[in-house]
Amino acid sequence: MGAGWGRPQNCAGVIPKGPDGGKGSGGAAAARASTLLRPNSAPSPLRSPGAAREDACWRPGSRAQRPQGLRSRGMEEQLPWETDCLLPLERQLHEAAHRNNTTRMKELIERRVNIRSRNHxxxxxxHWAAGAGHEQAVRLLLEHxxxxxxxxxxxxNALLLSAWFGxxxxxxxxxxxxxxxxxxNKDGLTLLHCAAQKGHVLMLAFIMEDLxxxxxDHADKLGRTAFHRAAEHGQLDALDFLVGSGCDHSVKDKEGNTALHLAAGRGHLAVLQRLMDIRLDLxxxxxxxxTALHVAAEGLxxxxxxxxxxxxxxxxxxxQKxxxxxxxxxxSGSExxxxxxxxAGGCTNLADHQGASPIHLAVRHNFPxxxxxxxxxxxxxDATDNRQxxxxxxxxxxxxxDIAEILLVEGVNLNLRDKQGKTALAVAARSNHVSLVDMIIKADRFYRWEKAPRATRSMATGCCSSGCMVWPRRVKTPVKHSSRALWPSAERT
Structure with a gap:
């Protein structure tokens, strides 16, 4: 067996790269395509594998935010050569196909390199030739x-890849x-889905008129049609073509989302306006x-x-919640x-299934x-949630x-107790939040001083010589009480 044909002992080992092989007759278009489609790259963005994971992580109405760092690992995203597990000459054939280097392809085919060799x-x-749009390479491979x-x-397959890349x-x-x-494909995407998602109107026209x-209105495994895909990915021209072709506007996917939900969730304003023009139910x-408004608000x-x-x-x-x-x-913390x-009239005191109003959520997530x-x-x-x-x-x-100070300055009822019978002071003391305990105690004194008749107000109740209370103020240096010393005052409150 020749040295060039030996399979490496370990696919993770160092494997020499094949020659560049030139750009063949593809010219500038081939050069541009080669940056998008490499044999050592990750799988196609056509729901493979990143898009499926993205839909699992995010959907309109899910509590999970759309992932910022995670994106579909498209063909333009390279992987190391060492992971493709191809024989050296097979790898060279893949490289030549994606560069449209038909001269090198013919040489390798004459050496009986396996034309159907697969990478990892x-x-x-x-696939590489079709995805990059190289007509000569595609014809050569089909002929052999x-x-x-x-x-x-x-x-x-090659057909789906050609539809995806237009x-x-x-x-x-x-x-x-x-x-x-x-x-x-394995996620149920057809030629129509692929062309619609990427906005290839001429491709859509050919598929509808010539095939x-x-x-x-064929649905993929998420229950989404080409109309859904165009709306979700902001492809206005493709959407208009599908509308003109008579697609079902009101169809829902398996999660009950209409095209309006999907466009709103991705922030596609022009598509959203178009969907409103065709009178989808808001x-x-x-x-x-x-509703679409919930989804748009969640997506900021x-x-x-x-x-x-x-x-x-x-x-x-x-x-439902x-x-x-x-x-x-x-x-989301968005002011x-x-x-x-x-x-627009949003009520600030509506309680959710856990009894939490928006201000409960703002406090819990520390948005002062x-x-x-x-x-x-x-x-x-003074609104209470299900835990009171x-x-x-x-x-x-x-x-x-900071938030406690804002609430105390506004004035709250310090005597309210949760389901465990604890006041806010007792909760702070139990966790040994000394500065917060001191702040609540001072606020309580101030509230008592405010309610007292003016004639009875004195320095003993916290009044300064000028007649005003020393509150509110930020407690910068915690008072040195022990947790044990704080409990008696907290329990009496």
């Missing part, structure tokens, strides 16, 4: 026996070579009870929220979003500025001193 994700040379319907481990001529060649047009029996709810898409509010969306609509849009805005919702905004909008500071905790109880539990 099951991708063959035809490449299987037109070979799939990678994600169910992607290479209409490649798709036509593959169809004429006998490719199955009613194919789909037989293509189902316009109050349609998904299985979790979220302020422009979409303002558009929906202007169109008459119900700002106080509640989900009795959460309003203001709850979602509060969980601008909360301000817009309040200005948002707490002040909600107070200014009329939030009930007030916002001050939560501030004491988490030792949020």
């Amino acid at each position: 994700v099951g991708r063959v040379a035809l 026996g490449a299987a037109v319907d070979d799939e990678d481990v994600f169910g992607m 290479h209409l001529r490649i798709l036509q060649i593959l169809v004429n070579s006998g490719a199955k047009i009613h194919c789909e 037989e029996d293509v189902a316009l 109050e349609e709810r998904n299985v979790e009870g979220l 898409h302020l422009n979409c929220v303002q558009l929906l509010l202007g169109a008459g969306s119900n700002v106080n609509a509640l989900t 009795e959460q309003s849009c203001l709850h979602y805005a509060t969980l 601008d979003m909360a301000r817009a919702l309040i200005h 500025a948002l707490v002040q905004l909600l107070i200014n909008a009329g939030s009930d500071l 905790q007030t916002p001050l109880h939560l501030a004491a539990e988490h030792a949020w001193q």
Whole structure:
């Protein structure tokens, strides 16, 4: 066996790279395509593998925020050569195919390199040539026996890749070579889904007009049609084409999301406006009870929220968990979003399934500025949740001193007790939050001083010589009490 044909002992070992091989006759277009499609890259972005994980992590109405660091690992994202597990000459064939270097491809084919060799994700040379749009390379591979319907481990074949990347001529060649047009990948994406998601209108037109029996409203495994995909990914032209072709506007996916939910969740303002123009129901709810306004608020898409509010969306609509849009805005800590919702009539005192109003959530997640905004909008500071905790109880539990000071300055009932019978002072003392205990005690003295008749006010009750109380003020240096010494005063409160 020649030295060039030996398989490395360990795929993780160092494997010499194949030659560049030039760019062949593809010219500048081939050079651009080569940056998008490399044999040693990760799988196609066509739901493989990142997109499926992204849908699992995020959906309209899920409490999980859309992941910032996680994105679909597309073909443009390279992986080390050492992971492809190809023979050296097989790797060179893949490289030549993606660069449209037909001269090198012919040399390798003459040396009987396996034309259907697969890399670590099951991708063959035809996949790279089709995805990069190289007509000459595709024809050469087909002439020498490449299987037109070979799939990678994600169910992607050359036909689906050509639709995804918008290479209409490649798709036509593959169809004429006998490719199955009613194919789909392992997530159920068809040619129509691929073209719609990437916004390839000419590809959509060819699929609908020239291919037989293509189902316009075929759903993938998430229950989403091409119309959903175009809306979710902000492809306005593709959306218009599908609408003009007579697709079902009101269809829902398996989570009950309409195209309106998907566009609002991704912040696609132009698509959202178009969907409103065709009169999709603004109050349609998904299985979790979220409207498009909830989804836009959760995604922090302020422009979409303002558009929906202007169109008459119900700002106080509640989900299955009795959460309003203001709850979602509060969980994100967005003052601008909360301000817009309040200005549109959002109620600050609606309680969710756990009895928490927006101010409970703002306190729990330590958003002082948002707490002040909600107070200014009329939030009930003595409202209790299902644990009978007030916002001050939560501030004491988490030792949020800035928020506690805001609440105490506004004036709260210090005698309210939670389900364990503890006041906010007792909660702070139990956790040994000394500064907070001192602050609550001073506030209690001030409240008593305010209620006392003016004639009875004295220095003994906390009045200074000028007649005003030494409150509010920030306690910068904690008073040196032990936890044991704090308990008696806390328990009496």
